[in-house]
Amino acid sequence: MHLSSISHESPLDPSNQRIDLIFTTRANRTIRMYFEVKGAQPVSQGAIADAACILGASAAFMLKEPYQQDLPVDPMLPRNLRNAFREWASWRKGTPPARLDITPRPDPTTASERPPATLFSGGVDSWHTRLDERFANSLTLSISYQQDRPDTIAEGFRQLSRLSAVAAEAGAPGAIEVVTNMMIADERLRDAWAFRLHGPFMAALGHLVSDTISQLGISASFTYGQTVPWGSHPLVDPLWSSSRLAVSHVGSAWSRQEKVERVARSTTALSYLAVCEHGLAASGPPNCSHCNKCMRTMLALDALGVKPEDAPSFDWSGYTPEMVRKHFIRSRGDRKLLGEVEAYAREHGRPDIAEAIEAAARRSRPFMVLTSAERAVRRWVPGVTQHRKRLRGYRERVLKLIGFTRYNS
Numbered sequence: 248m249h250l251s252s253i254s255h256e257s258p259l260d261p262s263n264q265r266i267d268l269i270f271t272t273r274a275n276r277t278i279r280m281y282f283e284v285k286g287a288q289p290v291s292q293g294a295i296a297d298a299a300c301i302l303g304a305s306a307a308f309m310l311k312e313p314y315q316q317d318l319p320v321d322p323m324l325p326r327n328l329r330n331a332f333r334e335w336a337s338w339r340k341g342t343p344p345a346r347l348d349i350t351p352r353p354d355p356t357t358a359s360e361r362p363p364a365t366l367f368s369g370g371v372d373s374w375h376t377r378l379d380e381r382f383a384n385s386l387t388l389s390i391s392y393q394q395d396r397p398d399t400i401a402e403g404f405r406q407l408s409r410l411s412a413v414a415a416e417a418g419a420p421g422a423i424e425v426v427t428n429m430m431i432a433d434e435r436l437r438d439a440w441a442f443r444l445h446g447p448f449m450a451a452l453g454h455l456v457s458d459t460i461s462q463l464g465i466s467a468s469f470t471y472g473q474t475v476p477w478g479s480h481p482l483v484d485p486l487w488s489s490s491r492l493a494v495s496h497v498g499s500a501w502s503r504q505e506k507v508e509r510v511a512r513s514t515t516a517l518s519y520l521a522v523c524e525h526g527l528a529a530s531g532p533p534n535c536s537h538c539n540k541c542m543r544t545m546l547a548l549d550a551l552g553v554k555p556e557d558a559p560s561f562d563w564s565g566y567t568p569e570m571v572r573k574h575f576i577r578s579r580g581d582r583k584l585l586g587e588v589e590a591y592a593r594e595h596g597r598p599d600i601a602e603a604i605e606a607a608a609r610r611s612r613p614f615m616v617l618t619s620a621e622r623a624v625r626r627w628v629p630g631v632t633q634h635r636k637r638l639r640g641y642r643e644r645v646l647k648l649i650g651f652t653r654y655n656s
């Protein structure tokens with residue numbers, strides 16, 4: 248795979264910048280990625296080169312291809328990338344080593360006064376990072392994944408402006424917004440998103456705006472002792488750093504329940520907490536209050552003794568802890584996170600919550616194999632990705648048949 252084309256222009260809205268990258272695979276297929284950037288300094292050629300290199304090299308690694316780029320990159324990147332891919336290769340037996348044909352720029356960038364930034368989605372992990380003193384004065388970098396059409400891009404910026412307003416309320420001195428198709432530019436990359444690519448791709452966005460920021464904090468998904476091979480990872484995330492941009496993995500030292508507890512102590516964070524994948528797209532409250540993620544967070548807040556009126560970003564009208572009994576707990580990861588809520592509830596005088604979670608887990612356990620089977624097929628069977636929707640539909644029909652009402656993540 249190689250980087251075959253770059254363009255950089257100002258689209259209709261002059262406060263935005265638009266960067267287009269085209270990669271060409273060994274089989275001569277093209278992968279087109281666009282990035283519309285708002286709230287950043289003019290993007291330099293060096294920033295584009297570094298971002299493209301991380302995107303292209305990590306995508307090529309997943310496609311088991313060599314990566315070649317003529318545009319020279321920051322002198323720290325080649326060694327860091329090789330080490331990141333060495334770590335990835337150790338996660339799965341038989342993975343071929345990365346073959347990178349990239350050239351370093353002659354001089355490293357010297358330190359500057361540019362501020363740090365943290366990725367901000369409005370969820371528990373990113374609020375916890377914002378409440379960390381080290382990032383108290385950081386900018387936010389928020390991303391919306393959209394197809395490349397004027398209406399979808401406008402919708403992306405509409406959603407991001409809601410997030411930026413919330414970040415400003417919480418004291419962030421500025422917000423950078425990026426609408427891009429990088430997650431959905433190619434089906435095969437989309438399938439590797441969760442377990443490999445979201446870390447390097449988000450770090451690449453940090454590089455794209457590295458004329459504005461000097462550090463990027465990526466919020467941890469897992470706690471030390473529970474880390475698994477995953478797209479963002481405490482060992483690998485720092486390896487997406489260059490001399491222009493330091494990338495760090497923040498928050499692995501706290502469990503999810505501890506993070507929710509910290510977030511619940513901040514009035515602003517609690518009022519605007521947005522954990523839901525379905526919520527931001529709608530015009531109503533930022534959380535659907537029904538999916539597994541919403542349910543888990545509401546149970547955690549309830550166990551902490553948070554009053555519904557103090558967490559208005561959720562719809563509490565139909566809520567009872569009993570609701571979770573009908574939820575399908577998809578995976579061992581979900582089970583672990585709910586297990587933290589269960590343990591906390593048990594210790595803090597809420598056996599009703601603990602028992603409801605236990606009942607849901609007991610009922611879901613025999614069917615978790617459906618999720619693992621689907622994941623295994625998606626990961627390792629070549630060419631199956633075009634049937635992804637059908638696989639998911641099949642799993643959901645089976646779950647409905649056996650009486651689960653909620654099965655989406």
Ligand SMILES: [Zn+2]
Pocket residue numbers: 522523524525526534535536537538539540541542
């Ligand atoms: Zn939801």
